[in-house]
Amino acid sequence: MTFYRRRPGCLSLSVACNLLGWFASAGETWLILRFLGVDVSIPTALVIEAFSTGVRFATFFVPAQIGVAEGGSVAACVALGLSSATGLSLALVRRVRETAWIGVGLLLLAGSPRPTASMVAVPEA
Secondary structure (H helix, E strand, C coil): CCHHHHHHHHHHHHHHHHHHHHHHHHHHHHHHHHHHHCCCCCCHHHHHHHHHHHHHHHHHCHHHCCHHHHHHCCCCCCCHHCCHHHHHHHHHHHHHHHHHHHHHHHHHHCCCCCCCCCCCCCCCC
């Protein structure tokens, strides 16, 4: 609680960064739908992203959101008058993006040097 009183600038910066990240996700949604050939407006993409964020928040306990994220995208798109195939395609493109970044991370991890015994600090008894 003292953080909020003593460091309001840091709190504001954190909220602003979170908001920018959320708008970037909405932009990603809009861009994916445009590449899929679906003509959607920016407010529609914002609504889809808002619904998806709510679904992710409510189902945080589901590992990797398997099935839940796809169902949320389909439900949001159908509610906005888009086809269910559009919602599923959106979710699958996002999964492919996530998988690609995971692969890049694993490749970087595999190529990183292994720590040696001299690199690890061992406390003396």
